[in-house]
Amino acid sequence: MTPTPPTVDLLVAPRWLLPIEPQGLVLEQHALIVDAGRIRDLLPLAEARQRYLPRQIIDLPQHAVLPGLVNLHTHAAMSLLRGIADDLPLMQWLQEHIWPAEGKHANPAFCEDGARLAFAEMIRSGTTCVNDMYFFPDATARVAGELGLRATVGLITTDFATAWAADADDCIHKGLELHDALKDKPLLRTIFAPHAPYTVSDAPLRKIRRYADELGIGIHMHVHETAHEVGSALQATGKRPWQRLKELELLGPDFIAVHMTQLSDEEIAEAAQLGVHIAHCPESNLKLASGFCPLARLQAAGVNIGIGTDGAASNNDLDLFGEMRTAALVAKAVAGDPQAVSAAQALHMATLGGARALGLDAEIGSLSVGKSADFIAVDLSRIATQPLYHLQSQLVYAAGRDQVSDVFVAGRALLRGGQFTTLDETRVLAKAGEWREKIKPYA
Incomplete structure (x- = not known):
């Protein structure tokens, strides 16, 4: 007697499957089998139809299925500040517009509504995992949990008083409470998020390193974002920020350095030696004229790199497809080499590179048996992506986020x-309109 095939939750049958690892592999006429929120199998479609009895079949004859994108650095709630005081230098933009607006309006309701708007945009853009840094991280976590999005929420720390906390010690205390509260949430994690070297002093950074070691969670920080930041630190202390962080033993394989546009050869070598990860935000760097992250040199040194959008106030979108394209193109121009960052490398950064930086590469970032079923489908039948010769090139250099049709997290x-299946788009838009009326005096 022939045994009855096992029943599974889902069989996804796309035209192409892009597992991400091994890099460059493209599977045609294969199926993705999902059961209990995890990837059970990847195998030829004809064989899959014989071997499994799926409760649901999703046929995607013109689509590519790939791992969900990982946004390695963002400030989700700042979506409500999109378009505020554009085209200004970073410090003027912050000190004269963004910080005053936040001082007046940043509260739990602002952060919930802003995060919901941001996450709606990210989901529609193919993002399944977010690494966030902003005030009221409890509000951000609450919204991510409600929507079913995978998120690592930053335990924000600054020396100065904010609406979230009175000082650095208060930030750390509240962050530890949130870490404990999220322990039983499988899609939600925490990461220490000291804002920047110029906003956090040595004593809190030493505490953060100690707690990070004790709890086994990472650290996520803006580092060497601008020449002004580095020059000011040199003038005040005689040390570049990187040197100070190294002396404080903050840098290591659990550290994500954001932006990193001002780097010496020695610092690049140290980043590789110490296992530091880079969150590359090319469009925000361009808009604020912060400089160019030396992507090709970092890759050549063996540094792991992920891609972030930064906040919508300085980008002004949360589109990782656009960010991948910009990352690859700018890297070629900076290096003077058209082979500097390939389409396959850009896709790796936006998926497995980001997952690895968050310590989640055993769970997400590639389509591998046993991993969580975090995946997206991209419709490549559109005019902009025809004719199609090379899948990975088409995804990076031609496809747009409007072609994302399906987004799954943990199945x-x-x-x-x-x-959308987990949010009310009409409500999201209405809330955005309400906040605009409150915030527009700062624009």
């Missing part, structure tokens, strides 16, 4: 056939 659909 659960957050976007299906272009429609």
Whole structure:
């Protein structure tokens, strides 16, 4: 007697499967088998139909299925500040516009509504995992949990008083409480998020390193974002910020350095030696004229790199497809080498590179048996992506986020056939309109 095939939750049958690892592999006419929120199998479609009895079949004859994108650095709630005081230098933009607006309006409701708007944009853009840094991280975590999005929420720390906390010690205390509160949430994690070397003093940074070691969670920080930051530190202390962080033993394989546009050869070598990860935010760097992250040199040194959008106030979108394209193109121009960062490398940065930086590469970032079923589908039948010769090149250099049709996290659909399944788009838009009326005096 022939045994009855096992029943599984889902069989996804796309035109192409892009596992990400091994790099460059493209599977055609293969199926992705999902059960209990995890990837059970990847195998030829004809064989899959014989071997499994799926409760649901999703046929995607013109689509590529790939791992969900990982946004390695963002400030989600700042979506409500999109377009505030554009085209200004970083410190003027912050000190004269953003910080005053935040001082007046940043509160739990602002952060919940801003995070919901940001996450809606990210889901529609194919992002399944977010590494966030902002005030009221409890509000951000609450919204991510409600929507079913995978998120690492930053335990923000600054020396100065904010609406979130009175000082650095208060930030750390509240962050530890949130870490404990999220222990039983499988899609939610925490990471220490000291804002920047110029906003956090030595004593809190030493505490953060000690707690990070004790709890086994990472550290996520803006570092060497601008020449002004580095020059000011040199003038005040005689040390570049990187040197100070190294002396404080902050740098290591659990550290994500954001931006990193001002780097010496020695610092690049140290980043590789110490296992530091880079969150590369090319479009924000360009808009604020912060400089160019030396991507090709970092890759050549063996540094792991992920891609972030930064906040919508300084980008002004949360589109990782656009960010991948910009990252690859700018890297070629900076290096003077058209082979500097390939399409396959850009896709790796936006998926497995980001997952690795967050310590989640055993769970997400590639389509591998046993990993969580975090994946997206991209419709490549559109005019902009025809004719198609090379899948990875087309995804990076031609495809747009509007072509993302389906988004799944842990086997659960957050976007299906272009429609949200876990959020009310009308409500999101209405809330954005309400906040605009409050915030527009700062624009």
